[in-house]
Amino acid sequence: MNANRREFFKTAGLTGAALLPFPWVQAQAERKHRVALIGCGWWGANIVREAMASNRCRIVGLCDVYRRPLTATADEVETLSGEQAELFEDYEAMLRKARPDIVIVATPDHWHALPSIAALKSGAHLFVEKPTSHTIGESQAMLQAAEAEDRVVQVGLHRRIGPHHRSGMEFIKAGRVGDIGTVRLFVVGRNRGGERPAANADVPNGMNWDLWCGPAPKRPFNPKITPGGWRNFLDYANGTLGDWGVHWLDQVLWWTEEKYPRSVYSTGGRFVSGAAVNTEQAATTDAPDTQTAVYRFDSFTAIWEHRNYSGNGSEKHRIGAYFYGSKGVFHMGWRDGWTFYPSDNQESIVHEKPQFSDTVDGNNLKQLWADFLDAIEQKRTPAANLEVAHRSTMLPLLGMISWRTGRSLTWDGERERIVGDPEAEKLMRREYRKPWRYPGV
Amino acid sequence: MANRFFMTRTLPGALSFWVLTAATPLAEDWPNFRGPDYDGISDETGWRKNWAEKPPAVVWKAEVGIGFSAFVVADGRALTLGHIQDQEVLSCFDETTGERLWRHRFPSELGAKFYIGGPGSTPTVDVANGLVYQLGKWGEVYCLSLEDGSVKWFRNVAQEEKLSVPSWGFNGSPLLSGELVVLNLGPAGMALNRQTGETVWSSRGDAAGYSTPVPYEDIVIVSSGDGWSGVETLTGATRWTIDWATRYGVNAADPIVWDGKVFVSSGYQKGSGLFSLNRGELPRTWAQRLFRSQQNAPVRLGAYLYGIDGDSSSRAKLKCLEWETGEVQWTEDTGYGAVAAADNHLIYLRADGRLGLAEASPKAFEPIAETKVLTRDCWTVPVLANGRIFCRNSRGQAVAVDVRTLP
Numbered sequence A: 001m002n003a004n005r006r007e008f009f010k011t012a013g014l015t016g017a018a019l020l021p022f023p024w025v026q027a028q029a030e031r032k033h034r035v036a037l038i039g040c041g042w043w044g045a046n047i048v049r050e051a052m053a054s055n056r057c058r059i060v061g062l063c064d065v066y067r068r069p070l071t072a073t074a075d076e077v078e079t080l081s082g083e084q085a086e087l088f089e090d091y092e093a094m095l096r097k098a099r100p101d102i103v104i105v106a107t108p109d110h111w112h113a114l115p116s117i118a119a120l121k122s123g124a125h126l127f128v129e130k131p132t133s134h135t136i137g138e139s140q141a142m143l144q145a146a147e148a149e150d151r152v153v154q155v156g157l158h159r160r161i162g163p164h165h166r167s168g169m170e171f172i173k174a175g176r177v178g179d180i181g182t183v184r185l186f187v188v189g190r191n192r193g194g195e196r197p198a199a200n201a202d203v204p205n206g207m208n209w210d211l212w213c214g215p216a217p218k219r220p221f222n223p224k225i226t227p228g229g230w231r232n233f234l235d236y237a238n239g240t241l242g243d244w245g246v247h248w249l250d251q252v253l254w255w256t257e258e259k260y261p262r263s264v265y266s267t268g269g270r271f272v273s274g275a276a277v278n279t280e281q282a283a284t285t286d287a288p289d290t291q292t293a294v295y296r297f298d299s300f301t302a303i304w305e306h307r308n309y310s311g312n313g314s315e316k317h318r319i320g321a322y323f324y325g326s327k328g329v330f331h332m333g334w335r336d337g338w339t340f341y342p343s344d345n346q347e348s349i350v351h352e353k354p355q356f357s358d359t360v361d362g363n364n365l366k367q368l369w370a371d372f373l374d375a376i377e378q379k380r381t382p383a384a385n386l387e388v389a390h391r392s393t394m395l396p397l398l399g400m401i402s403w404r405t406g407r408s409l410t411w412d413g414e415r416e417r418i419v420g421d422p423e424a425e426k427l428m429r430r431e432y433r434k435p436w437r438y439p440g441v
Numbered sequence B: 001m002a003n004r005f006f007m008t009r010t011l012p013g014a015l016s017f018w019v020l021t022a023a024t025p026l027a028e029d030w031p032n033f034r035g036p037d038y039d040g041i042s043d044e045t046g047w048r049k050n051w052a053e054k055p056p057a058v059v060w061k062a063e064v065g066i067g068f069s070a071f072v073v074a075d076g077r078a079l080t081l082g083h084i085q086d087q088e089v090l091s092c093f094d095e096t097t098g099e100r101l102w103r104h105r106f107p108s109e110l111g112a113k114f115y116i117g118g119p120g121s122t123p124t125v126d127v128a129n130g131l132v133y134q135l136g137k138w139g140e141v142y143c144l145s146l147e148d149g150s151v152k153w154f155r156n157v158a159q160e161e162k163l164s165v166p167s168w169g170f171n172g173s174p175l176l177s178g179e180l181v182v183l184n185l186g187p188a189g190m191a192l193n194r195q196t197g198e199t200v201w202s203s204r205g206d207a208a209g210y211s212t213p214v215p216y217e218d219i220v221i222v223s224s225g226d227g228w229s230g231v232e233t234l235t236g237a238t239r240w241t242i243d244w245a246t247r248y249g250v251n252a253a254d255p256i257v258w259d260g261k262v263f264v265s266s267g268y269q270k271g272s273g274l275f276s277l278n279r280g281e282l283p284r285t286w287a288q289r290l291f292r293s294q295q296n297a298p299v300r301l302g303a304y305l306y307g308i309d310g311d312s313s314s315r316a317k318l319k320c321l322e323w324e325t326g327e328v329q330w331t332e333d334t335g336y337g338a339v340a341a342a343d344n345h346l347i348y349l350r351a352d353g354r355l356g357l358a359e360a361s362p363k364a365f366e367p368i369a370e371t372k373v374l375t376r377d378c379w380t381v382p383v384l385a386n387g388r389i390f391c392r393n394s395r396g397q398a399v400a401v402d403v404r405t406l407p
Helices: A003-019 A023-030 A042-053 A067-081 A091-098 A113-121 A136-149 A163-173 A209-213 A239-255 A365-378 A386-405 A422-426 B015-020
Strands: A033-038 A057-063 A086-088 A102-105 A125-128 A153-155 A180-188 A263-269 A290-296 A301-307 A319-325 A328-332 A338-342 A350-352 A409-412 B007-009 B026-028 B057-063 B072-074 B077-084 B087-094 B100-107 B124-126 B131-135 B140-145 B151-156 B175-177 B180-183 B190-193 B199-202 B214-216 B219-224 B227-232 B238-243 B256-258 B261-266 B271-276 B284-288 B299-301 B304-309 B317-322 B328-332 B337-342 B345-350 B354-359 B366-372 B383-385 B388-392 B397-402
Touching: A033 A042, A033 A091, A042 A057, A042 A067, A042 A102, A042 A365, A057 A067, A057 A091, A067 A086, A086 A091, A091 A113, A102 A113, A113 A125, A113 A136, A125 A365, A136 A386, A153 A365, A153 A386, A163 A239, A163 A328, A163 A338, A163 A350, A180 A239, A239 A290, A239 A301, A239 A319, A239 A386, A263 A386, A290 A386, A386 A409, A386 A422, B057 B087, B072 B124, B072 B383, B077 B388, B087 B131, B087 B140, B100 B140, B124 B175, B140 B180, B175 B214, B214 B256, B227 B261, B299 B337, B304 B337, B337 B383
Parallel strands: A033 A057, A033 A102, A057 A086, A102 A125, A125 A153, A180 A301, B007 B026
Antiparallel strands: A180 A319, A263 A290, A263 A409, A290 A301, A319 A328, A328 A338, A338 A350, B057 B397, B072 B077, B077 B087, B087 B100, B124 B131, B131 B140, B140 B151, B175 B180, B180 B190, B190 B199, B214 B219, B219 B227, B227 B238, B256 B261, B261 B271, B271 B284, B299 B304, B304 B317, B317 B328, B337 B345, B345 B354, B354 B366, B383 B388, B388 B397
């Protein structure tokens, strides 16, 4: 609906409503959610497109520290919806001026906590990308804020709602795979070899690099970091385990009745990429290219494995989760849907194809966004709510702490403490760069 | 000239020439990206179109290295760029036999950021002086002998002039104009003396876009990541601008000038627009999001544009668009690829390696036939020259496809 039409309904609302047999239907349709986006990159634009496509939202504010994606997104919002969203560099100013009732946070991980908490405190509902945070303490503070403000939070774990994930989960939970003792989660990378450093460069015009780094360490600008590359810079994210791991580890917590593991151990390194470089002149990424993390639960073991090199010719699947049960192996995949390989060779393989709402990027953001709006309107808990997403985020973040310290961690999931290891426990939080302050107590 | 059955035009811009000889089959060289008229349309006639009865055959194959550089064909030679084992390589072949005549190489980074990497610019041949100009992926400029590839002059312009390097390197091809070689370096282009390589004019600040400088009148059109500029060829002075911000700073498809207007198009959901030529910020006639050229510009035949809409990663389609209104006339589900034109026909290469021929009509997609000539990913435009169509894929497999009509 364009601005003129909405204006018309505002002024002529009473007459219009009186003529309709069910005036409240019209009234409800007219009351669109006021949506603002923080982080106008690839994924933020994907979410905002779904918000517009839902016809239940109006984009009132866009925020980014880089002019280029900000104006590109504004341009797209204007041509697709006729709305002229207000543009901001500073999210605090946007929350004050644009008064959104929904805020989308689609920034790199190091910039999740502060804007999410500020949005919740301003009274907005929140859609925040996965993993919920960069360090454990931030996610805990976000959870506290959401509970204190009683707001609906949806986290971008679209695999919680994807049709083949739902049917696959039903298949497993119905006992078709038998008793499951091991789950193996994995991403096998493309054929990437040694990594060469790229030269540091001038900050692009229109980018506030200081603000981009924000509470995280301020490194020299390097084109490897943005767009997109920050996932493999540990100052700003947690590598493949943080990025991909959270999706698949979340599937484990969705399936099991256990809420957390008892212990975590991870090992790995940059065995193929080579040592990380970070000088005044040049930089490489610094996340491990090889990593294994073992999660000990009471009734099963979960194993994460990634390697960002080597082909997959020796295995049927390149990505996903294997649930190993007494009746066979169940593979939950991405573009390859799910497949059950029965132990009994006489039985036939069961397969289901994926159904994505966005076939290009292979996701179900549309359903996730609709579920979020329904949850707000019906005052219920959404599919990928902050509580479950927080627990799922703990798994990769604990894996990274174990990898950094090089030892096994005992996890008290009730109190969310690492037991008997003060040095590891320190890594649940980090020092923020001034003037930003680490959230929570 | 290699093919004695055809008359061959070697001087670009001699438009009246083909009018005089329109009745006879006309072959033509293709010395620069998008051809002698910078529009992706070949004036060649009399080539074989009965592909349905007899599919055209591959006459030679070559390995040219990773990348997206198109072929140029001039003076009996076919040239393109690729990345082979830590080097950027210009390969020069005999146009007829595919025999490799020489290679020019220098150390280079593959630059495989979210894609396979390799060079994306196309060399430019100066037939009259027997030279070839090359813009390397990271801003190296070479002037080479067409005869043997020996270096006439070289400058690492990006380093010397401390230019911002775009995320995927420099991908525009050199434009030869008068005494100058004009390059899409810097936010609004750069010109070097074509004999010495000395800088004549330059622009500073943001990184360049990925398009090739397109000339009209006394202007060249260059791109940055945030828009387009019409600059005076001799001085680099900005005559006009188009604000055209794209998400990743990719303005790669060459603009098209016609009828007092300029058409621009970009991918990543951006769309296209038509602007009236003027001074200052150009007024917009229309803009839409239904035609998005990620890398390859469409071709304009009459009052219609034909080209690929959508990104290489998306469900891209071949579309026909009305110039005046931007309205889509028809859509064909081809997937990603690139389109060239000759003799009112579309010659298109799908990403999966199928080379197709269709009559150009704004009423409907009028396919003639397709033939598989390569494997994926073919993102580079096919080039018709002297009765052969030169195609390549991103991994560096190249083929010459014979469409000559034998007397």
